[in-house]
Amino acid sequence: MLVEDRLKEANLVLPTAQPSVANYLPGIEEGGLLFISGQLPMRSGKVAYQGKVGHDVDIDAAKKAAELCALNILGQAKAILGDLDRINRCIRLGGFVNCGEEFRDHASVLNGASDLLVIALGNAGRHARVAVGCSSLPLGAAVEVEAVFSIKSRPVEAS
Amino acid sequence: MLVEDRLKEANLVLPTAQPSVANYLPGIEEGGLLFISGQLPMRSGKVAYQGKVGHDVDIDAAKKAAELCALNILGQAKAILGDLDRINRCIRLGGFVNCGEEFRDHASVLNGASDLLVIALGNAGRHARVAVGCSSLPLGAAVEVEAVFSIKSRPVEAS
Amino acid sequence: MLVEDRLKEANLVLPTAQPSVANYLPGIEEGGLLFISGQLPMRSGKVAYQGKVGHDVDIDAAKKAAELCALNILGQAKAILGDLDRINRCIRLGGFVNCGEEFRDHASVLNGASDLLVIALGNAGRHARVAVGCSSLPLGAAVEVEAVFSIKSRPVEAS
Numbered sequence: 070m071l072v073e074d075r076l077k078e079a080n081l082v083l084p085t086a087q088p089s090v091a092n093y094l095p096g097i098e099e100g101g102l103l104f105i106s107g108q109l110p111m112r113s114g115k116v117a118y119q120g121k122v123g124h125d126v127d128i129d130a131a132k133k134a135a136e137l138c139a140l141n142i143l144g145q146a147k148a149i150l151g152d153l154d155r156i157n158r159c160i161r162l163g164g165f166v167n168c169g170e171e172f173r174d175h176a177s178v179l180n181g182a183s184d185l186l187v188i189a190l191g192n193a194g195r196h197a198r199v200a201v202g203c204s205s206l207p208l209g210a211a212v213e214v215e216a217v218f219s220i221k222s223r224p225v226e227a228s
Numbered sequence: 229m230l231v232e233d234r235l236k237e238a239n240l241v242l243p244t245a246q247p248s249v250a251n252y253l254p255g256i257e258e259g260g261l262l263f264i265s266g267q268l269p270m271r272s273g274k275v276a277y278q279g280k281v282g283h284d285v286d287i288d289a290a291k292k293a294a295e296l297c298a299l300n301i302l303g304q305a306k307a308i309l310g311d312l313d314r315i316n317r318c319i320r321l322g323g324f325v326n327c328g329e330e331f332r333d334h335a336s337v338l339n340g341a342s343d344l345l346v347i348a349l350g351n352a353g354r355h356a357r358v359a360v361g362c363s364s365l366p367l368g369a370a371v372e373v374e375a376v377f378s379i380k381s382r383p384v385e386a387s
Numbered sequence: 388m389l390v391e392d393r394l395k396e397a398n399l400v401l402p403t404a405q406p407s408v409a410n411y412l413p414g415i416e417e418g419g420l421l422f423i424s425g426q427l428p429m430r431s432g433k434v435a436y437q438g439k440v441g442h443d444v445d446i447d448a449a450k451k452a453a454e455l456c457a458l459n460i461l462g463q464a465k466a467i468l469g470d471l472d473r474i475n476r477c478i479r480l481g482g483f484v485n486c487g488e489e490f491r492d493h494a495s496v497l498n499g500a501s502d503l504l505v506i507a508l509g510n511a512g513r514h515a516r517v518a519v520g521c522s523s524l525p526l527g528a529a530v531e532v533e534a535v536f537s538i539k540s541r542p543v544e545a546s
Contacts, residue, residue, distance in 0.1 A: 089516075090494050091494035091495065091497065091498050091501065091516075092498045092501040092502055092505065092513075093480070093497075093501050093513065093514055093515065093516035094513050094514060094515055094516075095515070096515050097476075097478050097479065097514060097515045099476065099478050099537050100419055100420070100537060101259055102259070104478055104479045104515040104535075105515060106515040106516050106517060107516065107517035107518060107519070121488070158256075158258065160256050160258050160263055161256065161263045162252070163517060165517075165519045167520075168363060168364055169363060169364065169488075170280070170328075170363055170364050171364070172363075172364045173364065173366065173367050173368045174366075175364075175365070175366040176249050176250035176366050176367075177250065179250065179252075180250050180251045183250065183251040183252050184251055187251065195251075195252070195253050196252055196253060196256060197252065197253055197254070197255050197256045197263040197264060197265040197374075198248075198250075198252035198253075198265050198266065199265060199266035199322060199324075199372070199374040200266060200366055201266070201324045201362045201364075201365055201366075201372060202326075202362050202363045202364030202365060203362065203363060203519045203520050203521065204363045204486060204487060204488055204490075204520045204521060204522045205486055205487065205488050205489070205490045205491065205493075205519075205520030206493070206519055206520060207491065207492075207493045207494050207518055207519075208491050208494075209491045213517070213519060215515075215517040217263075219258050219259060260418055261418070317415075317417065319415050319417050319422055320415065320422045321411070327522060327523055328522060328523065329439070329487075329522055329523050330523070331522075331523045332523065332525065332526050332527045333525075334523070334524070334525045335408050335409035335525050335526075336409065338409065338411075339409050339410045342409065342410040342411050343410055346410065354410075354411065354412050355411055355412060355415060356411065356412055356413070356414050356415045356422040356423060356424040356533075357407075357409075357411035357412075357424050357425065358424060358425035358481060358483075358531070358533040359425060359525055360425070360483045360521045360523075360524055360525075360531060361485075361521050361522045361523030361524060362521065362522060363522045376422075378417050378418060
């Protein structure tokens, strides 16, 4: 099944790629890899989940925030690649949770992003991951996620 | 010398690869690179070093925690590659220390992981590195380390 | 224009590569990629910007700290590559800001590094990026930045 069909079937809407909030690119395709910049849980141009996970944002909301970060990753990937079916697989997610010293459940939060990628890409969405706690994140976001994908070579054009 | 012989000579035991604690893979081999997910200082299924480095965990124990993370990285690499001698070299470690605002000695802590990789791989274990302080880490771990290796191509089979 | 000429024109001095502060390499060139270790805002062997951004270090100074990290990245790249014109492009920056819970403007701080790379490399300096807040950084540094570049293949020597 095609990636965008999988998202539709799960009632998930691929967001329009947002411009970067500063002097960097949303992503870079190079040498068969696609690096996507850290995505915040932005919806309609605003950070939809702000504050400390475990205080201002509960685990369920934080999972939703991580899912939204992953949707924004796919939105950026589509803008760069033209077609999400050019993704070969997801290689690595870097997951950052805005939380206090007592927080221990980063893995559950980041599963919101990991589950979304498996929904979208099937087995090709399964990835390596690192998840850590941050003293703060840009714009007060509750979660931030970056990604590396491998990309299928473009077919050689018939001459 | 073979990687596992080096570890034995240093009285270090390669741990059995632990399953991931959530919906992600312990590592991904792709395009000649091996990405290993962030490893905690797990021993026999439990986090052996918990709490804040500099408070609950002193520097010497934190170095041991980082060494244990690196051993778990090699355990995961073996489970994925089948043979640690397929590693060409270690390229990058990402090191995360669970610590307070006053902590300054992340480099000494992460040397526990870096030294282990040099013991195991010799010059091929020398790597680029980033080390930062985190407000918290999964399961209260004192240290977390992720890694990227390059992998030798498999020999072409004789026909 | 050559990279070092661009720096001179902007009155920026390429620093001499500093040795790593611990058991790791300043960078690794492998498979067409160059991974540079996390660089601190070191000048003449000392951390020039220390403390919490937003408290001890204001945004303008923190941008300068990030710029200095990026200059040190280029200094390390030159020591490894021999010639900065071997850089094909900057792929990814990892940016870490030493800051408290209330801090929200990591993007402005990291622009100090991103702007410097665009000054030095032009369009080839534009990159993917992740920026997060850390509870502490090595040696009390205000900012730390790591980088990945792609490298031009060496020309085949005439026979």
